[in-house]
Ligand SMILES: Nc1ncnc2c1ncn2[C@@H]1O[C@H](COP(=O)(O)OP(=O)(O)OP(=O)(O)O)[C@@H](O)[C@H]1O
């Protein structure tokens with residue numbers, strides 16, 4: 581899967597442009613960090629890539645339209661369900677048998693440093709574990725495009741590092757992964773970098 585954008589720019593209503601002139605060529609198997617100051621339009625760009633917000637200017641070409649997944653800043657899971665169940669379900673939804681789904685989910689949990697938490701209920705996971713689990717779940721669904729907004733914003737440095745390691749493990753799969761972040765460690769864990777500051781438009785004085 582490939583997603584391209586040309587001349588992308590956005591503003592809300594008559595407000596000043598947040599960014600202009602953004603060209604993108606995103607490929608599956610790669611992970612893209614979107615950085616820039618608060619308010620520079622990172623989350624807005626994710627919404628445009630998802631097709632939820634129409635850009636004020638420019639084009640987005642999704643090719644053969646694929647599915648879109650989101651991993652939000654505050655991890656939401658099903659409290660009583662085990663970590664393993666959270667990752668098994670997307671494989672089942674894609675048509676895997678239960679034994680196949682469990683085997684593939686176990687591999688993914690291991691990649692994300694959660695093998696020892698497989699049978700733990702979601703409500704008993706730490707913040708970093710829950711965030712890693714939801715990344716694993718997002719990848720298990722194998723969306724064409726996986727959007728991740730500020731995955732380490734709520735986490736301390738050591739816990740963030742484990743999430744960043746997990747993002748490193750997200751590359752090389754079938755999805756294009758785009759991660760909005762303020763965290764230098766997250767940026768460095770991604771294969772590519774989109775710096776919104778380069779596309780900022782100074783408001784007229
Ligand atoms: N639906 C909307 N209507 C009007 N303005 C909006 C809307 N959504 C976002 N904005 C404004 O657009 C600007 C960019 O918002 P956005 O959430 O994309 O920034 P961000 O780079 O993700 O910031 P942060 O790092 O704080 O998450 C902000 O000034 C925000 O207030």
Ligand SMILES: [Mg+2]
Pocket residue numbers: 622623624729760
């Ligand atoms: Mg944001």
